[in-house]
Amino acid sequence: MADNRCTVLIVDDESGSRQLLRQILQDKYRLMFAASGIMALEAAKSVQPDLILLDIIMPEMDGYEACKKLKAIPEISDIPVIFISALTDITEKVNAFKSGAVDYVCKPFQSDEVISRIETHLKLYNLQRHLEKQVEVEVNKRRMDEQMLIQQSKMAATGEMIGAIAHQWRQPLNSLGLIVQDVEDAFDAGEVTKGYLKQFVSQCMGLIKLMSHTVEDFQNFLKPSGRQDTFDVTEAFYEVIHLFSDMLKKNDISVQINTPETCRIYTTGYRNELKQVILNLINNSRDAINAGQKKGRAVAKDGLITIDISEGDNNVIARISDNGGGIDDSIADKLFEPYVTTKGEGGTGIGLYMSKAIIENKMNGSISVSNIEDGAEFTIKLPLVKPDVEIQ
Ligand SMILES: Nc1ncnc2c1ncn2[C@@H]1O[C@H](COP(=O)(O)OP(=O)(O)OP(=O)(O)O)[C@@H](O)[C@H]1O
Ligand SMILES: [Mg+2]
Structure with a gap:
């Protein structure tokens, strides 16, 4: 059966804390663990969890720094981070929010409190993702509408163009018709000489060239x-x-x-x-x-x-x-x-x-x-x- 549960990444250097959180959360969520800030970054990038629980005091890279780094990576910057720490000082909390966290839980914690905070932020995060998806769908739809409009206007322009070519061609076509018809009469009257033919060809070619230029001009216009x-x-x-x-x-x-x-x-x-x-x-x-x-x-x-x-x-x-x-x-x-x-x-x-x-x-x-x-x-x-x- 597919596991539809959300994934929570727990980051804490103390194995005791990790075990405690595992007991509280393992029934409700799919859990992943990291024992340092650096490991947390790697895990977040490869698994893209739905939420991260982050300890503050850790060696090498503390929670604040890890959080700032997480927030700087575009593909995971939206994942909500909740700090879990024994530090209760107000400035610690302020620092936590400044580094990009959405919430803060003090140790020792009540399991109900942790779960309800996680639930709230998962809901908000899912809602946000849902809205973003909707916006994306809407933007794509608009883009398609725009393409359709462009296409339609091109068709309209082509229609105009054909109409205009028809106008431009009317006169040379008429002239061509008259010249061609005249050949028969000229023949009957015995006027078709070499000179007549020469003039006939040059008149026809002149008109044909004119018509072909018209088409080229319009083709260039449409490009x-x-x-x-x-x-x-x-x-x-x-x-x-x-x-x-x-x-x-x-x-x-x-x-x-x-x-x-x-x-x-x-x-x-x-x-x-x-x-x-x-x-x-x-x-x-x-x-x-x-x-x-x-x-x-x-x-x-x-x-x-x-x-x-x-x-x-x-x-x-x-x-x-x-x-x-x-x-x-x-x-x-x-x-x-x-x-x-x-x-x-x-x-x-x-x-x-x-x-x-x-x-x-x-x-x-x-x-x-x-x-x-x-x-x-x-x-x-x-x-x-x-x-x-x-x-x-
Ligand atoms: N020079 C104008 N004088 C009077 N009304 C105008 C003028 N230009 C535009 N309009 C009005 O604006 C409306 C919209 O013009 P628009 O060019 O966007 O579309 P259209 O000419 O109706 O259709 P098409 O997409 O084929 O150009 C026209 O239907 C017309 O009522
Ligand atoms: Mg118009």
């Missing part, structure tokens, strides 16, 4: 940066706007970027991740502008996203604003929490949550939002870096 980098914030904004220009055009949205013309503004962090944030914000503005237009807001306006980038004392300030009608009051105070969305099936509600996580954890910055006259304005602050050497 995690891998390492930190010092880069021009304005450039990151331009890159995103460029990639998604066709999508924005199709939605009748124009983008205006205002930057100080003379200087470049650098930050340090993960460039691609920042670009994901920019895309999240632009997509949100696009959705807000489209939704506003559907609702037929009083003043029908052309969609406009304005991006202002400027240099603060020691940070880069990027403001992204739109004329999409602003943040709904019902979600204003929990906008950056996961799964908060007003788009029903059309949104997952993790765009801004992930954006905040990236800005705060990966870029050491901050992100905030406020409603402006006819839309929302997001403000991103990033650390400003002044490179010693101009970066190309």
Whole structure:
């Protein structure tokens, strides 16, 4: 039958004391013995008892020192230690607690007292271990939730990407179609000469190259940066706007970027991740502008996203604003929490949550939002870096 009893390590240099404790405790607990502080440390490390009864006066290493050493070893530092000693002076007791003990029993002792103190501390210790286990389970669960969110947002980004590629490809695909169709007519009209073929091939190859570049650009966009980098914030904004220009055009949205013309503004962090944030914000503005237009807001306006980038004392300030009608009051105070969305099936509600996580954890910055006259304005602050050497 399995022995479920708790293990108690008894440390005492006098064999008489050890025998006495054995008689009192052997029915209730699994017992182990050590005759010195050094042996106690070894035994505690190899067996990891549930509780340690420790004598104070011992040769070589006394109980206080043994206790301090036990408490300094991480894997056994939590095990409760109860001192057992003939010393009754109050300073001795204070020293015992200072060295890390949880309790103190004076010799000669009553067996009931020893047992009830051991019971109390075993219960507390088990409770503590139970709580720690629960915390660990909870932390693991959160970590898994976090992973799931990251995964979901990657999927969402991939979906966006496919949509954007479709937009970017529409025009070259149409052109390709027209060129290819023309071959037949040209043949019938006897126009297919060597020169015609040459031009045909070069036009087709040009369009194919364009399309293949688009795919490469998007593939690069999706890759995690891998390492930190010092880069021009304005450039990151331009890159995103460029990639998604066709999508924005199709939605009748124009983008205006205002930057100080003379200087470049650098930050340090993960460039691609920042670009994901920019895309999240632009997509949100696009959705807000489209939704506003559907609702037929009083003043029908052309969609406009304005991006202002400027240099603060020691940070880069990027403001992204739109004329999409602003943040709904019902979600204003929990906008950056996961799964908060007003788009029903059309949104997952993790765009801004992930954006905040990236800005705060990966870029050491901050992100905030406020409603402006006819839309929302997001403000991103990033650390400003002044490179010693101009970066190309
Ligand atoms: N520029 C904006 N104008 C108005 N409302 C906005 C704007 N940006 C965000 N919101 C509101 O905040 C909510 C949460 O945005 P978030 O990007 O986190 O999720 P989502 O866009 O709904 O879904 P997804 O996970 O697909 O991005 C949106 O549903 C929308 O109501
Ligand atoms: Mg979004």
